[in-house]
């Protein structure tokens with residue numbers, strides 16, 4: 001862990017030093033032109049493919065460099081980290097390479113795919129502890145463990161070595177851009193705790209001051225945005241944990257200072273938009289991006305006028321997507337697009353009622369994909385949770401009109417998020 005303190009700004013030299021070490025350890029990932037996204041957004045879009053990194057995310061960079069900078073005799077005793085999954089994989093991979101013990105704390109909500117990968121990369125060197133619901137809870141437990149056992153904590157983002165390590169990917173981007181004579185107008189980076197964007201922006205502003213560095217945060221955990229508005233890191237009361245790599249309640253002190261100094265703007269992206277982007281990246285470009293990994297591309301629709309005609313680099317920061325999450329991703333995407341709807345409807349409990357509903361309420365191509373009585377009643381009518389996937393978006397108007405005739409008291413769960421969370 002570096003002796004970093006609030007107010008310390010990362011320098012180009014520090015990022016280049018990190019690159020000097022990491023270029024012999026990690027993959028130099030490709031900077032790929034995306035013909036599909038370029039056409040879609042009327043600009044030149046390039047993807048920095050950190051999903052192709054050894055541990056399928058950029059996190060190996062900061063983890064390795066922070067551990068590398070820990071004195072050998074200290075790290076031999078053991079290192080500790082807290083992570084939503086990807087930093088853990090970087091730490092586990094490094095612990096195995098350097099043959100040192102690592103104790104790794106992850107929230108209980110970490111997708112299984114990530115837990116399994118940590119075991120695989122760390123092998124006998126890694127001990128995993130699943131604690132708490134959020135990254136912040138896992139981190140508190142990790143701090144206590146470090147204190148109790150006098151071990152060294154490897155910070156996931158709020159540390160100059162970690163930030164410099166993450167920034168090494170920007171050295172690769174600008175080296176590759178130079179070879180292709182590319183002038184990068186904008187660089188979009190996901191933001192969780194802020195380590196990646198700190199390293200990337202510090203380097204970018206030193207070598208290409210006119211390149212706009214834009215941070216993309218999930219709408220449900222926009223903690224850097226809150227920090228910018230508050231004038232200091234502040235804690236979000238609740239977060240949506242869906243974008244597990246970037247769902248952080250409080251950004252770091254150092255990452256806040258660096259982002260404030262070097263980042264040109266922040267955008268927040270709805271989780272549903274991120275889901276649509278994951279599916280689009282997969283089907284159109286054969287890129288497997290995890291939610292945080294898709295954030296930068298998911299930010300493009302919101303930046304459309306700003307990037308028209310420009311050269312834009314999006315950081316695909318990770319590809320550790322648990323296949324078991326695909327159904328949820330598809331569902332959230334459909335809901336966001338307005339194609340999947342959920343209603344609570346008083347349904348007559350008599351033969352033929354469902355047939356009537358299908359023939360008189362639904363439109364051509366609409367499909368019922370959920371039908372559940374939510375409580376048993378003997379009054380001839382019972383509340384039913386109905387999921388409808390629309391045949392086409394224009395079916396929405398006639399459907400809700402018919403529904404109002406069928407049951408004037410029906411509820412559209414999109415208008416009642418607590419009910420939605422309870423029932424769907």
Ligand SMILES: Cc1ncc(COP(=O)(O)O)c(C=O)c1O
Pocket residue numbers: 057059084086087156157166190191192193194195196197244245246290292293317318319
């Ligand atoms: C895939 C991925 N993207 C982005 C981030 C956010 O990085 P940072 O916390 O450095 O802002 C993370 C963090 O774990 C991640 O795993």
